[in-house]
Amino acid sequence: MAVFIPEEKISEIKNAADIVDIVSEAVLLKKAGKNHLGLCPFHSEKTPSFTVSPDKQIFYCFGCGTGGNVFSFLMKQEGLTFPEAVRVLGKRYGIDIPERPLSPEQKKKISERESLLDINRRAMEFYHQALNAGGPGQGARSYLKKRGISQKTIDDFKLGYARDGWDHLLKFFLNQRVSPALLEKSGLVLPKKNKNGYYDRFRSRIMFPIFDASVQVVGFGGRVLDDSLPKYLNSPETVVYNKRRSLYGIQRAKDKCRSADSVFIVEGYLDVIALHQHGIENTVATLGTALTPDHVRMLTRFAGNMVLVYDSDEAGIRSARRCIDTFWQEHVDFRRQDVFREENADTHILVLPAGHDPDSFVFEKGSELFLKAAAGAPGIITFLINCAIDKHGLATEGKVRIIKDLQAPLAAINDRVAQSLYVQQLAERLGIAENAIRERVNEVAAHKEHRAAANERFAGSGEPAHISGLREPDSTGRRMQMVDIGNRFERQIIAMMLQFSDILPEVDNLKVLNYFENTILKDVGKYILKSNIDSADRISELMSRVDSDQKRKLIAALAMGDESWNMKGCLRLLGKFVESGQKLRDRGVLDEQIRAAEKNNDHELLLKLLSQKQKMAERSEKQKMAILSDK
Ligand SMILES: [Zn+2]
Numbered sequence: 001m002a003v004f005i006p007e008e009k010i011s012e013i014k015n016a017a018d019i020v021d022i023v024s025e026a027v028l029l030k031k032a033g034k035n036h037l038g039l040c041p042f043h044s045e046k047t048p049s050f051t052v053s054p055d056k057q058i059f060y061c062f063g064c065g066t067g068g069n070v071f072s073f074l075m076k077q078e079g080l081t082f083p084e085a086v087r088v089l090g091k092r093y094g095i096d097i098p099e100r101p102l103s104p105e106q107k108k109k110i111s112e113r114e115s116l117l118d119i120n121r122r123a124m125e126f127y128h129q130a131l132n133a134g135g136p137g138q139g140a141r142s143y144l145k146k147r148g149i150s151q152k153t154i155d156d157f158k159l160g161y162a163r164d165g166w167d168h169l170l171k172f173f174l175n176q177r178v179s180p181a182l183l184e185k186s187g188l189v190l191p192k193k194n195k196n197g198y199y200d201r202f203r204s205r206i207m208f209p210i211f212d213a214s215v216q217v218v219g220f221g222g223r224v225l226d227d228s229l230p231k232y233l234n235s236p237e238t239v240v241y242n243k244r245r246s247l248y249g250i251q252r253a254k255d256k257c258r259s260a261d262s263v264f265i266v267e268g269y270l271d272v273i274a275l276h277q278h279g280i281e282n283t284v285a286t287l288g289t290a291l292t293p294d295h296v297r298m299l300t301r302f303a304g305n306m307v308l309v310y311d312s313d314e315a316g317i318r319s320a321r322r323c324i325d326t327f328w329q330e331h332v333d334f335r336r337q338d339v340f341r342e343e344n345a346d347t348h349i350l351v352l353p354a355g356h357d358p359d360s361f362v363f364e365k366g367s368e369l370f371l372k373a374a375a376g377a378p379g380i381i382t383f384l385i386n387c388a389i390d391k392h393g394l395a396t397e398g399k400v401r402i403i404k405d406l407q408a409p410l411a412a413i414n415d416r417v418a419q420s421l422y423v424q425q426l427a428e429r430l431g432i433a434e435n436a437i438r439e440r441v442n443e444v445a446a447h448k449e450h451r452a453a454a455n456e457r458f459a460g461s462g463e464p465a466h467i468s469g470l471r472e473p474d475s476t477g478r479r480m481q482m483v484d485i486g487n488r489f490e491r492q493i494i495a496m497m498l499q500f501s502d503i504l505p506e507v508d509n510l511k512v513l514n515y516f517e518n519t520i521l522k523d524v525g526k527y528i529l530k531s532n533i534d535s536a537d538r539i540s541e542l543m544s545r546v547d548s549d550q551k552r553k554l555i556a557a558l559a560m561g562d563e564s565w566n567m568k569g570c571l572r573l574l575g576k577f578v579e580s581g582q583k584l585r586d587r588g589v590l591d592e593q594i595r596a597a598e599k600n601n602d603h604e605l606l607l608k609l610l611s612q613k614q615k616m617a618e619r620s621e622k623q624k625m626a627i628l629s630d631k
Contacts, residue, residue, distance in 0.1 A: 005086055009097050010544060013086055016093040019057045019070045026077055041077060042066045051560060057540040060556040067556025069540040079258055079301045116240045119178060119186045120217035126172055127160025127207040136163045140206050143225050147270065148363050153277045156252065160207035162222060166199045187236040202233060208269040210287065211251035218246060221269055221287065234288055244292045247284040248272055254302050256281040262305035265291060271358040278367040290322045305346040307374050311357040316349050317387050320380045321409060323347065350377035381422045384409055385429065399430050403440060411444035489577055490521045495558040497528045498539060500565035504529060512574055515581025524551050587616065
């Protein structure tokens with residue numbers, strides 16, 4: 001049932017809840033100045049870097065970069081969704097959550113959604129009965145039996161059978177007065193080419209109902225019993241089924257994932273089923289798609305460790321490369337510091353011996369050997385290094401190719417510490433100087449991130465902190481690992497906006513955000529301006545409103561500092577920032593004109609433009625000197 005929690009209630013609950021109380025239930029906190037410190041529950045550490053600010057009602061871990069408000073803490077700690085966390089806190093603080101009356105639009109949407117879920121559930125029962133009944137289901141049952149699948153598994157996963165014929169399911173629903181239009185929306189029937197009626201999508205297939213985490217049937221997969229094609233047929237995307245967000249088996253896997261803190265990700269329905277039947281219940285499958293950021297987000301709610309299981313090196317390599325992109329994309333929320341904690345990187349690639357998929361492996365060799373193989377599975381990057389060495393060998397030519405293969409994946413790792421550890425590992429294994437590899441990686445990284453402009457903007461002008469005379473965001477001297485995105489100038493402006501709200505009107509007036517290079521920081525800046533919250537816990541409130549966990553962490557990190565901001569220093573910082581942004585823009589325009597003049601062979605214009613550029617460069621040099629000297 002979709003439930004809407006009114007905005008005011010969320011605020012009321014947030015105001016009533018105290019983050020120190022809530023965190024204290026899970027973490028032993030000690031007071032340290034204004035804040036409380038403890039050992040982080042989200043990564044293993046010996047010295048406390050998990051910080052809770054009662055003033056700001058937020059937490060931030062300087063070790064792993066996790067941060068957020070009281071809701072995010074509960075979500076992460078207990079594996080709850082946002083509405084669940086709101087409810088838990090509401091109950092605890094005695095605040096009732098009424099269900100808001102829905103608009104007709106919302107009602108229609110919800111009722112369509114619920115109708116489709118209901119149709120899917122009834123179709124599941126229909127197929128399941130057909131499999132268990134005698135007669136036509138017999139063949140399908142003996143097929144499953146031949147593959148070693150028990151009756152208990154059939155019932156647990158509600159497997160079914162779609163009989164041969166064009167309209168068994170259609171008739172079943174028409175008899176129950178379900179409209180064909182709605183059936184079509186469920187994807188279970190298709191309109192005939194001549195538009196004269198409908199027919200069943202799934203025929204002569206074993207049916208695998210696909211559930212979401214709250215055990216609703218969102219779609220189906222169907223497998224043939226013989227060698228005909230397509231071997232597998234899936235529901236199309238519908239209002240309730242999105243394959244990029246669905247994982248087969250999640251409804252039965254999630255509890256085990258939580259208790260094991262790990263999840264196996266396989267590729268097929270029968271792989272999931274075989275592993276579950278062998279007691280390896282923390283297993284899910286993607287549905288005809290690579291692992292998406294949405295999948296990763298969902299799984300990190302249930303498990304810290306992920307093992308991706310493949311039946312060949314090639315599939316493993318392809319997926320490992322895609323995963324790196326998925327995990328390290330800027331907009332993806334992922335506990336990336338955790339992935340690369342040296343001792344146990346927590347995303348692994350398991351490639352089974354040739355000729356095996358998880359299904360055949362576990363039936364032939366048993367669950368113990370499977371788990372043993374999984375325990376030895378390398379982390380993503382180590383896996384790629386192994387594969388490249390296997391493929392190219394360690395002769396000189398081979399080493400050159402290995403570096404070529406690996407430079408892009410290495411460059412994609414945003415976490416500098418992790419990156420440098422892997423560069424080191426590769427250098428050691430190849431017997432090459434680290435610097436040589438690092439240079440290649442840096443080249444790729446620079447190229448990839450289009451950072452040239454941002455670097456140019458600040459080249460030679462010294463650190464922005466010197467310009468403004470402001471202190472480092474974190475005065476304890478600990479570096480903020482999370483906050484490596486964007487350049488320091490932009491980060492500092494966001495920190496200022498979070499900690500010193502008096503400056504917000506000026507940020508708006510000067511259109512400061514227009515000059516931001518980093519889109520995430522820019523987005524966060526926009527949120528801060530837009531939200532215009534005037535209350536003591538505006539930072540925590542802001543966190544409830546941003547749309548990704550990464551932004552939440554970023555806000556936590558940048559808000560945590562306690563600097564003494566003053567209007568004059570802040571205005572100066574903004575002024576300089578805008579000025580250099582404008583200059584960069586002017587220079588871009590000038591460069592365009594120069595290129596055009598070159599192309600048109602207009603020598604006179606070209607000379608004029610080049611001299612303008614020269615003057616501009618001299619001016620900016622002089623300004624830099626001035627800034628540095630009046631520091
Ligand atoms: Zn931590």
